Amino acid sequence: MRIGIVTSGLGIARQCLRKNTSVYRTCRRQVTGSGSPLDLNVDSKTGIAVLSMNKPPVNSLNLEFLTELNIALEKVENDKQCKGLIITSSIPKIFSAGLDITEMYQPDIDRLEEFWRTLQDMWIKLYGMNCVTIAAINGHSPAGGCLMSMSCDYRIMAPNYTIGLNETQLGIVAPFWFADVMLNTVGFRQTEMALQLGTLFKTEEALNIGLIDKVVPQEEVLSAAQQEMQRWFKIPGFARQLSKTELRRPTIEKLLKKKEEDIGYFRDYITKDAIQKSLGMYLESLKNRRK
Numbered sequence: 001m002r003i004g005i006v007t008s009g010l011g012i013a014r015q016c017l018r019k020n021t022s023v024y025r026t027c028r029r030q031v032t033g034s035g036s037p038l039d040l041n042v043d044s045k046t047g048i049a050v051l052s053m054n055k056p057p058v059n060s061l062n063l064e065f066l067t068e069l070n071i072a073l074e075k076v077e078n079d080k081q082c083k084g085l086i087i088t089s090s091i092p093k094i095f096s097a098g099l100d101i102t103e104m105y106q107p108d109i110d111r112l113e114e115f116w117r118t119l120q121d122m123w124i125k126l127y128g129m130n131c132v133t134i135a136a137i138n139g140h141s142p143a144g145g146c147l148m149s150m151s152c153d154y155r156i157m158a159p160n161y162t163i164g165l166n167e168t169q170l171g172i173v174a175p176f177w178f179a180d181v182m183l184n185t186v187g188f189r190q191t192e193m194a195l196q197l198g199t200l201f202k203t204e205e206a207l208n209i210g211l212i213d214k215v216v217p218q219e220e221v222l223s224a225a226q227q228e229m230q231r232w233f234k235i236p237g238f239a240r241q242l243s244k245t246e247l248r249r250p251t252i253e254k255l256l257k258k259k260e261e262d263i264g265y266f267r268d269y270i271t272k273d274a275i276q277k278s279l280g281m282y283l284e285s286l287k288n289r290r291k
């Protein structure tokens with residue numbers, strides 16, 4: 001039940017309307033504007049924020065969408081009532097198709113650099129979030145979608161979808177920090193095979209290698225995430241946060257030290273003729289799939 005104030009643009013709802021019955025004490029605030037590709041609902045009773053991606057057709061991550069994601073993550077991190085964040089999708093059968101390939105194909109160089117910087121910022125924020133993060137993966141989750149999922153603390157996925165870092169299948173290379181996150185999640189052997197082969201794992205396969213943590217039916221993904229959150233909430237927050245920080249800090253610091261260098265590598269690599277040709281062919285194959 002939503003009884004909060006819906007704000008537009010970047011404004012956060014400042015008030016919550018409360019009625020006197022206990023059922024109305026839950027104060028739910030939608031903190032993104034209508035028409036936004038993101039729907040952020042904070043339930044002040046449970047302390048859980050649900051961030052739902054809603055950018056048709058496939059939640060691809062372009063510059064504007066990444067900027068909105070950054071703003072939403074910042075809002076959650078700064079909201080003292082938020083103890084946990086669930087990331088999910090409102091698009092049927094798709095969690096996220098990963099980076100928007102059109103950002104990388106025949107790009108404007110300034111925008112390309114800004115795109116990459118914004119992606120780096122989004123990942124640094126998400127991987128380093130103090131609150132508990134759970135990916136409720138209710139659809140396909142290739143490449144950048146897999147990065148987002150792996151950057152959460154726990155992953156729950158519906159059956160019959162795919163997830164993985166499939167970059168090599170596009171003729172491109174996953175950046176070192178994508179690889180690092182996969183390494184931290186499933187270990188060296190699975191990562192070196194998956195990255196070279198560009199493997200998209202089916203849900204059950206992903207569970208078997210530890211890329212995801214739990215499989216539940218499609219319609220239960222969100223409720224299972226809410227339930228899982230309670231297990232994490234039982235642990236003293238400071239101890240849990242510090243444990244997470246200790247484990248993830250070296251990976252984040254590695255990128256922080258090389259941020260500008262990484263943008264340069266990305267720009268020079270992506271604008272190579274051979275890479276542009278591969279991306280063009282991949283885009284074309286996506287468009288022709290339905291013909």
Ligand SMILES: CCCCCCCCCCC/C=C/C(=O)SCCNC(=O)CCNC(=O)[C@H](O)C(C)(C)COP(=O)(O)OP(=O)(O)OC[C@H]1O[C@@H](n2cnc3c(N)ncnc32)[C@H](O)[C@@H]1OP(=O)(O)O
Pocket residue numbers: 057058060094096097098099100101102140142143144145166167170172173174175265266269270283286287289290
């Ligand atoms: C020295 C080394 C230095 C290294 C430096 C770094 C190098 C570069 C690193 C780049 C890292 C890249 C990360 C990525 O995330 S790349 C994106 C990878 N994503 C994919 O491969 C997914 C592609 N999409 C699909 O497989 C399917 O679309 C999907 C299963 C997600 C959904 O299938 P469905 O049948 O439901 O939908 P359609 O395929 O019909 O798609 C609908 C339309 O959306 C377009 N589309 C799909 N995905 C993307 C995308 N990622 N970007 C842009 N557009 C996308 C698709 O073309 C359809 O468009 P039309 O309706 O116009 O035909």
